Amino acid sequence: MFQLLARLIVFLVIISVIRRVVKIAISFWAGLSEPKVRPSDFQNTPPSGGPNHMSLVQDPVCGTYVATETSLKKIVKGKVLHFCSEACKDKYSG
Numbered sequence: 001m002f003q004l005l006a007r008l009i010v011f012l013v014i015i016s017v018i019r020r021v022v023k024i025a026i027s028f029w030a031g032l033s034e035p036k037v038r039p040s041d042f043q044n045t046p047p048s049g050g051p052n053h054m055s056l057v058q059d060p061v062c063g064t065y066v067a068t069e070t071s072l073k074k075i076v077k078g079k080v081l082h083f084c085s086e087a088c089k090d091k092y093s094g
């Protein structure tokens with residue numbers, strides 16, 4: 001019984017070793033046949049910068065960051081405040 005188990009383990013070890021050797025041999029062979037694969041396919045440059053650079057400002061009431069383009073604005077003491085919603089805008093004044 002133990003002999004069978006031992007044989008099985010040895011068999012598995014041998015297979016894993018062979019697999020590793022084959023892998024190394026294949027990679028070595030590929031390296032010999034193709035000197036160096038040039039990454040010419042990676043010329044697709046990502047679009048630099050977003051379409052609209054939106055600056056984020058913090059809502060003084062709830063603390064949410066809102067984009068200046070979409071925020072509700074209110075001028076308080078000469079300062080422009082940005083709110084995420086009408087409710088926050090009302091809360092600030094009240």
Ligand SMILES: [Zn+2]
Binds near residue numbers: 059064084085088
């Ligand atoms: Zn808010």
